[in-house]
Amino acid sequence: MKKNKVFFLALGFCLVADLSFSQTKLKPLALLKHEENQLFQNAVFSPDGSRVVSVGNQGMLYLWDPSQTFPVTFKQVHQGTALSCAYSQDGKYIVTGGEEKSIKVLLSRDLSEVKTLAGLPAKVREVAMTGNRLVALLQNNEIRIYNTDTWERVGKPRYAASNSKIIFSNKGDRFYAWFSSRIYAISAADGELIQVFNTNYATPTDLAVSSDGQLLAVGFGQANEILRIYDAHDFKQLKAVKKNGAGDYANGLSFFHNSNKLLYLSNAGNPNLMIYDVDKGTNTSVSKGSATARTSISKDDSKVILAPKSINSIQLMSIM
Secondary structure, eight states, X not given: OHHHHHHXXXXXXXHHHHHHHHSOOEEEEEEEOSOTTOOEEEEEEOTTSXXXXXXXXXXXXXXXXXXXXXXXXXXXXXXXXXXXEEEBTTSSEEEEEETTSOEEEEETTTOOEEEEEOOXXXXXXXXXXXXXXXXXXXXXXXXXXXXXXXXXXXXXXXXXXXXXXXXXXXXXSEEEEEETTEEEEEETTTOOEEXXXXXXXXOEEEEEEOXXXXXXXXXEBSSXXXXXXXXXXXXXXXXXXXOSXXXXXXXXXXXXXXXXXXXXXXXXXXXXXXXXXXXXXXXXXXXXXXXXXXXXXXXXXXXXXXXXXXXXXXXXXXXX
16 A cells, blocks of 8 residues: 555656646746837747847837847838837738838848838838738728739728737738727738628737637637637637636737647736647646737747837747
8 A cells, every 4th residue: 555655646746747847938038128218119020030120119120139139230210109010921021110100111131121101191000911912000090901012002991990900811811900899801812801700798909810820819808708719710719718807808919830829918917928728728827927018929939029018128038
């Protein structure tokens, strides 16, 4: 009997040890900053994970090597605050949007300017680019689609919440946005509505699409469930995560590139970065006290950047 106790104790220790070592954790690597009065508005990894681009309140664009804590290069691209930035899906271009109502398209290799779209009716809150389509969300709720071969606008005007995200599918044939409790799937080819999904639940706070394009994660606030996972094509609800306390909401959503794990920020009291494994249905805390408006994960899933708005540094963390 004594031997059996020893065996079960040893087995229990192995199981606990296995659990603790298999859990994902985030470890701080560096704070990316340049000037004390530089307040960053957005930051994202390049598609290959070798660079980080960021923009901020002085209209500056910074290009970073994630292995260093100082910028590789920088350039003023807007007068006033640069509000948004994104890489094209192939990594060849960087797109930025500014409060002076313009969009800039730059070559990512040397930051030389390819195109300026000026004279827009409102500030540019969000930009995204894939193939020969560039999509911008303006402060006046207008979504604009451009053909980057001709720089002509595509389709009729569409509208979304001014704080919506613009998220392309992995194929680049459609993008997602929200307005009130409705989520739109919009054709990148002609701007036509593919589908309108009314959550009949709450107003979204963030969106993310899995790397295989099959899953759509939606963050919510002021609701019992702060995170729902839908089929990206028919919007059938697959999974949900309940709130962690009063006032909780989910933002900073990013899917890992090589699994159906989702990184997000839970905002009940002290901010808490979580990883939700869609396949297993498990929810794990990986970093407490790290507030962020956005997250971006490197292609090999080894690093993540936390990009809070109007803060003078960007936190770079390793995923362990």
